[in-house]
Amino acid sequence: LMNLGILDAPFTYIPSTTSVGSCFKFEPEEGVIEPAGTQAVQISFHTTVLGSFEEEFQFSVAGSPMPAILTIKGSVTVPSLEFDVDEINFGEISFGFPHTQCCRLTNTSPVPVTFQLRMSDDGTQPAVDSLDQIRKEGDPSWEKGIHFYLEPKEFTMNPSQGTILPQEHQDIEVTLCSNTVMDFYRRMLVDLEGFGQGVAALVITARCLVPELRVYPEILLYDECQLNVPYERKFLIANDTDFPGCYGLIPQERKDDSPVFYSSPKPCGIVQPYSTAEIPVIIEVQTLDKHCTNVL
Template sequence: MVLSLMNKDKFLHVVKVSMESSPYFQLVSSSDAYRAVPPGASAPVRIRFTPSKNRDYCHELVCLTARERIVVPIRAIGARAVLNFPAQLDFSKCPVKVSTQQTLLVRNVGARAARYQLRTQSPFSVVPATGALGAGDTVQVTVAFHPLASGAHCGSLAVCCSSGEERIHTKLQGEAVDVIVGLSTNSMEFDRTFTTMSSHRTLFIENKSNITAHFQWKAFAAEKEENEEKRRQCLLRPPKEVPQENFPEEKETEKVKGFCGDHSALLSSMDQEKMAKVKLMNQGAIDAPFTCLPSATNLGLLFKFAPEEGIIAAGGSQAVQISFRATVLGSFEEELQFSVAGSPRPAILTIKGSVTAPSLHFDLAELDFGDISFGFPYTQRCRLTSSSAVPLTFQLRMSDDGTQPAVDSVDQIRRDSDPAWSKGIHLHVEPREFTINPSGGTILPQGHQDIEVTLCSNTVMEFYRRLLVDLEGIGKGVAALIITARYQPLPGLPQALPCPGCAGCSCQGEVLLNALMLCQLDTRTAVLGQQPVVKSTFAPSPARSWALF
């Protein structure tokens, strides 16, 4: 295969192309070879691949220039396992709360053994969920449909093979219908009965379907309706002042059923802790020891209670503080339970709320410094605004900025003994040309922060950077502001400024100073004694230039 090295710069670049020794990958030309690539041109690099067996291979190619190091990953993918799952599986009409199964014969038609994993969602399930299948082998997979409510249901069967990135999706669909099961009568009237005597009537449950129906007598048709009625009765039940000695021990537990919790709603931001309070009331006639039951759901684990247990006196109440730290965006509803000693059923607290993502934005779409001079600091301002309902701790950073402090012309002219005046300025690493003030802090809800960005260019280039915002505990780069600037060379001045005198003499700065005043630049003068002096140095690298005035 052929890789093209493209020079998108305005200068000639010399590129060293190398590759570690490998029996499978070789450069057609000699390794560690140098290539000169003119501006706008490209140079081909040919790589030969010689596999020894049917498997995956990886290697890398390294390209070095005077300014950067580029690593090109090389990949060769061998044969893959291919499992022939159907594109769609239709269960048609199935009874509610009855499991319907379909068996698939799956074959590995690929050239390599596969270790696979199958995943689906309720009301669908699959057995076996994992396994290994050799090339050309077959296996039976059973997909079940067990709906709990009537209506159309759909899902997917995802197949992931460990030998590659291939994921096969089988569309699953089915319709759940209620079976024809009913009572022989919709109402029943009993004869007049004496006190302490019994009266009986008979009715029939009729199953007109072709499946076995399991039944249970309940006061409500759905569990959700039953729970709502229990909470309503609990809130409406008035406290009763009944002497404790009138109740035998086995009857005392019945009075604890008056233990209830208020409904509560929470509004939280992503990964921010939210606090709320609810009141637990004992509407019975005896003390009620309570305990918060741990939740088995992923959402329930995000709630913490204080206190987690205690005793509420008869007719009294207990305030419970609930803390919630969200990890997933969107609306939620969770039922939390409190166990009461002696009560057969726990008290249920329903919590509803919504989790929103933090919102930050800059007041500008782009921060443009315009034309800038080499070594002179320029400052622009912007504002970072938060529309979130919680405080946000932020940190600002500049993309692709260096680490060595940039050289400021104003600081340089104050140091006459600096060897840079005679030997030039040599930067060992990339300069840090941007300064952000402040670089971090906390923005209050619906607040803002004014920010100063200072650019002191030590590089001859056009700048296109991004000011990135990282939020503590939330993520990196959640907001960005584009920074642009254009390097302005010194118009009317030669590329080098030779000294008209001999070694050790002082330059006649008046001529150069007059030329500088013609430039539309921020020129500076350093006064030695009573005479203005202009000094200049030049870095030997063709990629940089430097002038101090």
């Protein structure tokens, strides 16, 4: 504001009554300008209304019949974000084994954006990784399956939030650890702070399956055994599929009349594709006779 007169000029900002005009702030809103003097006014603008605008702002001057008028024009647009791929397809994956793919999110707008990623229809309870599962010897989940009090959170994004400068990008790792045998069709959504939710999305597809593992030999012969003396034999678990598999021997429910006790020093493990795992089984015969015991 400039005072072109020869007297002091007290001024006051007249608040705008329009929806866009009310989003502008002026500092200071009032004051006195000396003759031939100037007053710098800071203008702040924050709006969620999209589109072009043209607003007039008035400053009344004491003793003047006409206000000083400032016209501001502009356009409000949503920041533009783009993924470098249309879809992430994990293909066929094995139950409980994490798989990671990458994508790039680019900020093509002239302003920095603060983003947060989320997956549609994903759960909240952390999924179980096979590497963690094989450490749980004797866990009921080996026999009854993994129990979730809530739906499993099977997707993780790294980073899941951050700020991208104009014309810059952020590389993102998307990891799927499926605890559900199903076909996945999800959308990774981008929420922008101060602008809205789901302003960009990326399709995520996958098929989760459990590989079929074979046991051989199907019968372990221990021949003649003495009572309460441990004897060890080994069998193999074969994986003839393209996918890694996870196995676990179910602990024996020993009873007073169990004729044979059995256990394994290596009851849990992972069998890689087209490979075998060797499982030792130790038995202790409790009663005289010929016995046949199922190891699960």
